[in-house]
Amino acid sequence: MATCVIAQPIHPVGAEILQTAGIKVIQAPGPGLDALQAVIPAADAVIVRDRLPAKLIDASPRLCVIANHGTGTDKIDVAHASARGIPVVFTPTANVRAVAEHAMMLMLATAHQAALADAATRQGDWNFKYEQPMRSLYGKVLGIVGLGRTGRLLCEMVAGALNMQVIVWSPSLPEGEALPPNARRVSTLKELLQASDVVSLHRPLRADTHHMLDRVTLGAIKRGAIVINTSRGALIDEVALAEALRSGQLFGAGLDVFEQEPLPPGSVLCDVPNVVLSPHVAGSSQEALNATATQCAQQIIDVLAGRRPAHLVEPKVWERRRQPAQTNEQRVNS
Template structure:
């Protein structure tokens, strides 16, 4: 019986599908790397929602597939997995609507100071409504950096639901790509930042996108603008962002992802009154978790049965993949 390690908690449907397919499911005793390592030795598959460095991949000599619970795979050592012939599968569309909804939530919550108003209400500070400025998003310009699936859904919701003007900067977007009604393409990040009242980041984290928002680019933003990030924390230089929020250059920020996760209690971001923070939960609606766990399980089952999965990060690994049939029989299963 092949074995799958579930590194962090997922929707129960994932384990149910794996078990029904005859796969032995082992839940790591905790979400941290040490806990995951403790159960990796006999893993033929691993389903991960967080980091999977090379040493953990090496700790499972019978590993045949890694399933990433979500879209971004920057926390997985894909290069090492590929070198070993281990396909890395992912779920590019399972949680995109949930992430777009969360980005919209952060936009609204930041503009209307929802978290701060909630805290004021709980402590009986009724004068809050006389003291704190709030913004309406209707008629404002939303700049979306990266028009993938999430960015498209967000642009539609903001345009139709809030009457916002939509600008898009997406370097990988084909020149002849059809954009939605009311969506305008700009040619540079600078042009996007200069014209946008709200900037939403939806780009993957790579060497060329690391700190795409930094002191220099933030200085190009409209005074009083809002930043929203539900993609990857490394897209923003948090030191520069904190400074811009402290000195009033920016109205506020809504952040679901951070350079260091979990966010530490002493992070300067945690002490700012004009920031709405959530703990990397944008894709965690029950519906999205169900879909993501299902897609991960289905792809694990496919790979272990010798069938090509729907979504591989490096498709070229398939023809030289490590397979169950080529592994020595383990003594514990003999």
């Protein structure tokens, strides 16, 4: 019987689908790497929501597929897995609506000072309503950096609900590809930053996108703008962001992702009042979790059955993949 290890908690439908297909499911005893280390040697498949370094990939000689619970795969050593002939699958469509909704929520919560208003109300501070500035987003300009599935859906949402104009900077978008009706393209990031009342990041983390918002780019942003990040924490230099928030260069920020997760208690962001924080939960609505767990489970079933899965991170690995039926001895001799 094949075994799938679930590294961090997922929606129970994932385990149910795997078990119905005759796959044994082992839940790691905790969400950390030490807990995963204890159970991954038995894995033919693994579902991860966090890091999977090379040493844990090598800890299971039977591992035939890694399922990334979500879209971004920068926390998985994909190159190492590919070199070992282990396909990595992901779920690029499962949580798009949840992430777009969360980005819009952070926009509104930041503009209307929701976190500070909640704290003031609990403390009986009724002067808050007279002292705290708030912003309306209706008719303002939203700058979307990276027009993938989430960015496109966010375009539609803000057009209908807030009548926002949208400008887009997306280097990987083909020149002739159609944009949403309320969006227009700009040629540079600087042009987008200077024109946007809200900037929402939707790019993957790579060497060329690391700290794309740093002191220089944050200094070029329209004064009083709002920055939203539901993509990857390291797209922003957090020290520079905190400085821009304190100085008034930015009105506020809404962040669901961070350079170090969990966010350390001493983070420069913890003492900045005009930032709304959430613990990387943008894609964690119950509906999204159900869909993501389902896609992970189904792709694992497909790989173990010899069927090409729907979403391969590195498609070329499929033709030289590690075979589930191989014994350890056959693998060593191959």
